[in-house]
Amino acid sequence: MTKQHANWSPYDNNGGTCVAIAGSDYCVIAADTRMSTGYSILSRDYSKIHKLADKAVLSSSGFQADVKALQKVLKSRHLVYQHQHNKQMSCPAMAQLLSNTLYFKRFFPYYAFNVLGGLDEEGKGCVFTYDAVGSYEKVGYSAQGSGSTLIMPFLDNQLKSPSPLLLPAQDAITPLSEPEAVDLVKTVFASATERDIYTGDKLEIMILKADGIRTEVMELRKD
Amino acid sequence: MFRNQYDTDVTTWSPTGRLFQVEYAMEAVKQGSAAIGLRSRSHVVLACVNKAQSELSSHQKKIFKVDDHIGVAIAGLTADGRVLSRYMRSEAINHSFTYESPLPVGRLVVHLADKAQVCTQRSWKRPYGVGLLVGGLDESGAHLYYNCPSGNYFEYQAFAIGSRSQAAKTYLERRFESFGDSSREDLIKDAILAVRETLQGETLKSSLCTVSVLGVGEPFHFLDQETIQKVIDTFEKVAEDEEGEAGEGDAEAAAAPAEQGGGGAGDQDVAPMEM
Numbered sequence: 001m002t003k004q005h006a007n008w009s010p011y012d013n014n015g016g017t018c019v020a021i022a023g024s025d026y027c028v029i030a031a032d033t034r035m036s037t038g039y040s041i042l043s044r045d046y047s048k049i050h051k052l053a054d055k056a057v058l059s060s061s062g063f064q065a066d067v068k069a070l071q072k073v074l075k076s077r078h079l080v081y082q083h084q085h086n087k088q089m090s091c092p093a094m095a096q097l098l099s100n101t102l103y104f105k106r107f108f109p110y111y112a113f114n115v116l117g118g119l120d121e122e123g124k125g126c127v128f129t130y131d132a133v134g135s136y137e138k139v140g141y142s143a144q145g146s147g148s149t150l151i152m153p154f155l156d157n158q159l160k161s162p163s164p165l166l167l168p169a170q171d172a173i174t175p176l177s178e179p180e181a182v183d184l185v186k187t188v189f190a191s192a193t194e195r196d197i198y199t200g201d202k203l204e205i206m207i208l209k210a211d212g213i214r215t216e217v218m219e220l221r222k223d
Numbered sequence: 224m225f226r227n228q229y230d231t232d233v234t235t236w237s238p239t240g241r242l243f244q245v246e247y248a249m250e251a252v253k254q255g256s257a258a259i260g261l262r263s264r265s266h267v268v269l270a271c272v273n274k275a276q277s278e279l280s281s282h283q284k285k286i287f288k289v290d291d292h293i294g295v296a297i298a299g300l301t302a303d304g305r306v307l308s309r310y311m312r313s314e315a316i317n318h319s320f321t322y323e324s325p326l327p328v329g330r331l332v333v334h335l336a337d338k339a340q341v342c343t344q345r346s347w348k349r350p351y352g353v354g355l356l357v358g359g360l361d362e363s364g365a366h367l368y369y370n371c372p373s374g375n376y377f378e379y380q381a382f383a384i385g386s387r388s389q390a391a392k393t394y395l396e397r398r399f400e401s402f403g404d405s406s407r408e409d410l411i412k413d414a415i416l417a418v419r420e421t422l423q424g425e426t427l428k429s430s431l432c433t434v435s436v437l438g439v440g441e442p443f444h445f446l447d448q449e450t451i452q453k454v455i456d457t458f459e460k461v462a463e464d465e466e467g468e469a470g471e472g473d474a475e476a477a478a479a480p481a482e483q484g485g486g487g488a489g490d491q492d493v494a495p496m497e498m
Contacts, residue, residue: 076319
């Protein structure tokens with residue numbers, strides 16, 4: 001008697017890759033714009049980056065319906081916060097809220113692989129990386145999604161501190177300048193696009209600084 | 224209104240068909256400091272008098288943002304007003320979440336009115352002791368509503384509630400027909416002038432009033448003290464010219480009395496000559 005398996009799954013993976021890098025006074029958040037299902041492309045121009053607050057930007061790959069629902073919940077909660085505190089949420093505060101929101105659905109998770117980027121209360125760049133149920137960590141850089149296994153090792157090579165024994169962890173904030181970080185992001189996506197079929201079409205980059213947010217778009221291979 | 228044997232519970236009718244507890248709640252609104260609302264076709268202005276308990280304390284917040292497109296000014300028990308504002312914010316957020324569009328003002332006031340009605344028909348509750356001037360903008364245009372503790376609500380072109388609001392209402396009654404086509408600046412000026420009416424003699428300073436604006440392409444926000452003072456200055460100088468001639472000796476905080484020019488005396492709609 002073999003176990004009965006579901007003939008239907010509530011989840012789907014729409015593919016794509018998200019990356020974020022924290023700098024001394026900036027944060028770069030990038031994601032490709034391809035949305036797929038199985039071996040088909042649904043859209044070549046779908047944004048996976050969403051601004052949650054002035055200083056906090058979320059990028060999520062995975063099941064985009066869940067991502068959309070998650071964004072809506074966070075947006076509403078942010079409004080409540082603004083009414084109560086008369087100010088916008090800081091990035092670390094949003095990071096905790098995101099974690100709590102994800103864990104709230106621990107037993108029917110949001111199929112979302114998140115990277116939250118922004119500026120902390122002191123104006124320094126910060127990146128938080130998550131799993132689907134809310135476990136999170138503040139890091140200097142992160143990649144999530146279908147191309148993350150191709151990108152992460154290269155970011156480690158470029159940005160990680162020389163020795164793990166060196167404290168404080170020097171990879172918390174990258175010494176790179178903003179143009180260098182943007183260039184690195186473009187490089188890793190171009191490479192990931194070569195070998196990951198779910199990554200490609202266009203690259204959307206958001207650069208968050210104290211004076212505002214700038215967006216850049218770069219073409220990627222469309223095959 | 225005098226004490227009688229039918230006014231103890233909100234669930235007791237009087238022989239003449241009145242619910243006295245509800246009427247007493249409306250009295251509480253009249254005790255609060257004044258709140259004023261006006262609307263044009265594209266904008267809504269809410270203004271209120273900043274009354275502080277004592278010289279040592281700060282004044283209570285009487286105007287609340289409900290959403291980018293809705294604001295509310297309250298008069299009466301400010302605690303009740305705060306709680307109702309929180310409810311309104313919650314309704315706006317939930318509607319936005321479900322329908323991805325801003326809550327129509329007319330829907331919000333109905334929710335509020337129904338909530339107020341519940342308190343007029345439960346023996347273990349009391350009516351809310353606060354009147355709410357709800358101003359907002361939706362697809363059908365700019366609206367101003369007044370919600371009573373009784374659970375009734377009415378739509379207005381302009382209205383004033385709270386203590387000495389009758390003076391403001393008289394002023395508004397004279398001018399309301401032109402509000403529909405008023406510019407944003409004129410609407411703000413009229414709101415501040417209406418606030419001045421409620422002060423009845425007291426010098427109007429920007430610290431005494433709070434003004435908020437919302438409209439087409441303009442989310443709800445408060446005007447800062449400087450902006451309010453500038454508007455006050457445009458008509459206080461002209462009024463001062465008149466009052467100076469009439470012999471009233473109120474020293475103006477803003478303009479020095481020596482700056483009385485001949486221009487504009489007696490006609491408040493003409494901008495005074497710059498000195």
